[in-house]
Amino acid sequence: MPEPTSSSHKPEISLWRRMKDHLATAFCVLTVIMVLAPLVAVFTYLVIKGVGSLNWAFLTQTPKPPGEVGGGMANAIAGSVLILAVGSLLGVPLGIGAGIYLAEFGRNRFGDAVRFVSDVLNGVPSIVIGIVAYALVVLRQKHFSALAGGAALAIMMVPTITRTTEEMLLLVPNVLREAAYGLGVPRWRTTLSITLRTATSGIITGVMLAFARVAGETAPLLFTAFGNQFWNWRLDQPTAALPLQIFTYAISPYDDWHRQAWAGALVLIILIVSAVSAVRYAVRRGTLGGVA
Amino acid sequence: MANQALFRQPVAGPQPVAGQGGKARTSPLQHASDGMFADRLFGWSILGCALLVLAILALIVWQLVSRSQLSWHAFGWKFFWGQDWDPVNDHYGALPFVYGTIVSSILALIIAVPLAVGVGVFTTEMCPRWLRGPLSFTTELLAAIPSVIYGLWAIFVLVPLLRSYVQPFLAKTLGWTGLFAGPPYGIGMLAAGIILAIMVIPIISSITREVLSVVPQHQREAALALGATRWEMIRIGVLRNARAGIVGGIILGLGRALGETMAVTMVIGNRPEIARSLFAPGYTMASVLANEFSEAAGDLYLSALIEIGLALFLVTIVVNAMARFLVWSVTRGQPARARA
Numbered sequence: 001m002p003e004p005t006s007s008s009h010k011p012e013i014s015l016w017r018r019m020k021d022h023l024a025t026a027f028c029v030l031t032v033i034m035v036l037a038p039l040v041a042v043f044t045y046l047v048i049k050g051v052g053s054l055n056w057a058f059l060t061q062t063p064k065p066p067g068e069v070g071g072g073m074a075n076a077i078a079g080s081v082l083i084l085a086v087g088s089l090l091g092v093p094l095g096i097g098a099g100i101y102l103a104e105f106g107r108n109r110f111g112d113a114v115r116f117v118s119d120v121l122n123g124v125p126s127i128v129i130g131i132v133a134y135a136l137v138v139l140r141q142k143h144f145s146a147l148a149g150g151a152a153l154a155i156m157m158v159p160t161i162t163r164t165t166e167e168m169l170l171l172v173p174n175v176l177r178e179a180a181y182g183l184g185v186p187r188w189r190t191t192l193s194i195t196l197r198t199a200t201s202g203i204i205t206g207v208m209l210a211f212a213r214v215a216g217e218t219a220p221l222l223f224t225a226f227g228n229q230f231w232n233w234r235l236d237q238p239t240a241a242l243p244l245q246i247f248t249y250a251i252s253p254y255d256d257w258h259r260q261a262w263a264g265a266l267v268l269i270i271l272i273v274s275a276v277s278a279v280r281y282a283v284r285r286g287t288l289g290g291v292a
Numbered sequence: 293m294a295n296q297a298l299f300r301q302p303v304a305g306p307q308p309v310a311g312q313g314g315k316a317r318t319s320p321l322q323h324a325s326d327g328m329f330a331d332r333l334f335g336w337s338i339l340g341c342a343l344l345v346l347a348i349l350a351l352i353v354w355q356l357v358s359r360s361q362l363s364w365h366a367f368g369w370k371f372f373w374g375q376d377w378d379p380v381n382d383h384y385g386a387l388p389f390v391y392g393t394i395v396s397s398i399l400a401l402i403i404a405v406p407l408a409v410g411v412g413v414f415t416t417e418m419c420p421r422w423l424r425g426p427l428s429f430t431t432e433l434l435a436a437i438p439s440v441i442y443g444l445w446a447i448f449v450l451v452p453l454l455r456s457y458v459q460p461f462l463a464k465t466l467g468w469t470g471l472f473a474g475p476p477y478g479i480g481m482l483a484a485g486i487i488l489a490i491m492v493i494p495i496i497s498s499i500t501r502e503v504l505s506v507v508p509q510h511q512r513e514a515a516l517a518l519g520a521t522r523w524e525m526i527r528i529g530v531l532r533n534a535r536a537g538i539v540g541g542i543i544l545g546l547g548r549a550l551g552e553t554m555a556v557t558m559v560i561g562n563r564p565e566i567a568r569s570l571f572a573p574g575y576t577m578a579s580v581l582a583n584e585f586s587e588a589a590g591d592l593y594l595s596a597l598i599e600i601g602l603a604l605f606l607v608t609i610v611v612n613a614m615a616r617f618l619v620w621s622v623t624r625g626q627p628a629r630a631r632a
Contacts (some may be wrong), residue, residue: 004391017521024523028418031410032427035497039521042445049448067487097341105335112344117349122604123612124352125551127578131601135355155348162345188334216438219553219578220309223586243440243554248445251558258448265441272438 050266051281053259059267063229063245069256073264077271079146079240083225084215086150086235091157092207096196098158099165099203103180104191106166115163122159129155130220139222148230149225153217159211164206168199201283208276215272218243242268315531327588329584360599362592367370371599379584384596386603388564392481393573393604397549397557399570400492405542408493412500412538417526423468435494443558446487446507451478451559454486459571474569477561482570492545499541503534503622518525540618547611551604553578577604 057072064071098118102111133152138144172195180190196203218241221227226238227248242264249261327582363371367384374385415427455478462472507530515529516522531538561573562583588594 013519013521017524021521021523023527025418028410028414031407032414035407035411035434035493039430041449042437042441045449046441094341094344098336098345101338101342105338110342113343117346119610120609120612121345121349123547123551123608125553125608126600127551127553127576127581128352128356128605128608131581131598132352132355135359135598136351158345158348159505178617186328187331189330189333212436216440218438218440219582221572226586243438246440246444247554247558249438250447250604261444265444269441270440273434 002229005204006128009247017045024089039221044080046266046269049259049262054266055263058260058263060230066252066257068255071260073240073245073260073267075228076240076264077267078234079225079228080242080268080271081216082233082235083146083149083153083221083239083241084211086146087153087157087214088207088211089154090150091154092161095156095158095207095210096165096203098162100169100191100196102162102166103169104195115166118159118162121155122163125219126152126156126217127219127222130222133216133220133224138141141236143236144226144238145171146225147235149221149239149241150235152220152224153214154218156214156217157207160210160213161203161206165203167208169195171202172198204279204283208279209245212272212276215275216243216268218247236268242271301602326469337587338474348369356598356602360595360602362595363599364595366592367596371596372603375566379588379590379593382590382592384592386577386596386600388566389575389577389580390603391566391598392399392560393550393578395570396481396484396488396560396574397546399481400488400549401542402529403486403489403545404493404496404545407489408496408541408545409500409538411493411497412504413526413531413611415497416501416504417522417530428498431494431497433494434490435498437455439491439552439554440558442491443555444489446483446555446559450486451483454478454483463571470568471570474567474571476571477573479573480560480571481560481567481574483575484556484576485570487555487559487622491555492549495548496538496541496545499544499619500534500538500541501617503537503541506531506623507533536618537622540615540622543611543618547615550611551578551608557582577601 057070058074059072059077060074061070061072062075063073098114102114105111106114129152133148133155137148137151141148151176176194176198177190180194182189185194221241222246225241225244228238228240230240232239246261246264246268249257249264252258295629363384369375371384372386372390374383375387376383376385377388378384388410411427411431415424415431419427455476459476459482461477463476479567511529511533512525520528557579558574560576560579562575562579563573564575564580565572567574581597581601581604585594585597588597
């Protein structure tokens with residue numbers, strides 16, 4: 001029979017155990033600080049060095065020859081927009097289509113295979129996708145092009161878009177589908193104007209996630225879009241891209257180019273953040289808000 | 293499950309009224325006859341999208357395999373053991389790159405795992421509730437920074453820091469191991485490992501958070517009721533349950549580290565050598581592709597590079613599949629374990 005002593009009221013925890021507990025807590029707090037430190041450092045440097053080097057010429061001029069001071073990355077900003085537009089045009093419909101298939105028809109072996117493959121695609125290193133785009137597009141066209149760069153980025157966008165589209169569509173309650181069927185609406189219209197519409201905001205979040213991920217990609221553009229010192233709006237010509245330009249300038253030996261690399265990095269981040277928030281704002285303001 | 297039951301039925305429109313036969317169309321709302329064709333068209337086109345996703349992977353495999361044949365026939369397995377990378381004499385061995393990829397990734401994991409798991413534990417188990425959201429958002433933000441910007445930052449901030457402070461210190465204290473010997477360039481394997489660690493931390497910590505959050509609450513309560521301190525509760529009740537998932541997250545991070553290109557290329561030094569010291573410059577599989585692919589003159593040279601790409605592709609697939617299986621086994625297997 002347990003004795004009703006005072007010690008049973010509050011069990012003693014030995015000093016050593018209490019110390020271990022405090023040590024563990026301290027360790028975890030320390031890790032948080034150490035992980036946040038590089039984040040803060042990257043952003044601080046980006047803002048300080050970037051703002052200091054950003055000027056009007058940077059945004060409006062094309063690069064000067066190596067070693068000369070001045071010039072800018074206007075053509076690279078435009079090139080990035082072009083390549084990303086091509087990539088989104090190819091990748092977004094494909095990803096959403098595959099996502100619809102998985103959500104509405106994909107409860108079978110074939111659907112599982114598609115799911116598995118898109119997960120695998122998600123893990124393929126971006127440089128390998130660059131090789132494949134090179135082999136498929138560049139070798140056939142005989143020169144580097146914006147189209148090849150866009151194709152590489154499209155391949156990278158598809159898995160993310162497919163899986164989020166599927167997840168978002170599965171969140172749409174079945175009663176909505178049943179109600180549409182009950183009114184005699186054909187299946188394709190139900191899917192497009194009821195199910196897909198309800199899940200719009202979630203799907204757009206997925207698309208923007210994929211977009212943000214590829215917008216900063218450099219590796220797949222190295223031997224597809226290749227880069228260009230001049231303006232180019234043609235899809236079948238080598239095209240400058242902001243990440244490529246940052247890379248080239250960062251590893252160059254010129255101080256002025258280093259400065260411009262920082263400015264380019266800041267512009268890149270601002271472009272990504274503003275594109276993502278603009279679309280999200282438009283979705284939230286519109287009438288398309290859904291369950292997700 | 294409800295979906296499945298619904299979609300197995302041909303629900304093109306209202307069911308025909310009994311007695312009027314299967315083909316009767318009475319309701320004015322019915323457009324089933326046009327709907328049939330459009331439905332089929334729609335079905336085929338989204339099936340086409342799904343097939344295209346499969347086709348993309350098939351194309352990747354086919355292109356990599358067929359275009360690396362030349363090098364495969366010339367060198368066979370020796371390709372991965374050869375130490376000479378000599379484009380001038382058309383002789384290729386990929387060992388320095390394989391070594392660089394493995395060492396930089398392992399170094400990254402050694403640095404990243406304790407930090408990432410610590411952050412994951414802190415966010416799910418220790419921090420006040422209001423801090424949880426902002427904290428996970430900030431760690432995710434680390435993943436959103438493009439790798440070329442990490443590279444830029446590493447060149448101009450991290451590398452000088454390593455060169456003037458960290459490396460001299462390591463050489464003085466741990467130089468006897470041989471791992472931290474030689475001139476402190478700043479650029480080299482150590483810089484690559486650190487920048488990779490920063491890039492994989494968000495992956496590992498977000499997976500850790502995910503698997504820790506599915507550990508049932510009563511595990512924690514039971515441990516606390518038995519008089520465990522908070523740390524003991526975390527160790528016995530939480531971490532032990534989530535072990536497999538955390539390992540899965542670590543392997544997922546490994547997959548990312550193996551394939552990471554730009555940031556590593558910018559700081560690793562790009563010299564195809566195998567050196568014991570972490571201060572020495574190295575080279576990785578992804579970096580050699582980034583640097584040499586567009587300048588590869590000669591079929592064998594190009595083919596050798598593509599073979600490196602193929603190897604990288606196969607390794608990352610295996611690593612990712614393993615990781616997903618482990619994470620899945622924890623997050624899905626949870627109810628069974630909770631019942632036991």
